[in-house]
Amino acid sequence: MLLDGRQSQLSRYTIKGQKQLYREQNLPEKQEGWYLIPGKVDKVSWLLIVFFVTTLGALYLLTVSI
Incomplete structure (x- = not known):
């Protein structure tokens, strides 16, 4: 942004650019679910996120009880 300012087109290397590319080329969003x-x-x-948070909670409870 500092060097070039706002771009008129999305780069295909960004998430928004990839979404636009998938729409334009009619590529499938999913494969085998x-x-x-x-x-x-x-x-x-x-x-995985729920497992991670649960693990952190369990470790916290273990350190508090010691």
């Missing part, structure tokens, strides 16, 4: 397009989070992947 998994997203191909960047910036989308699969439903199963949210379980």
Whole structure:
């Protein structure tokens, strides 16, 4: 932004640019239930976040009880 200012077109290397590229070329967003397009989070992947938070909570409870 400092060097060139606002761009009139999206770069295809950004998430918004990839979404635009997928729309323009009619590429499939999913393959076998998994997203191909960047910036989308699969439903199963949210379980990893829940597992991570649960693990942190369990470790916290273990340190408090000692």
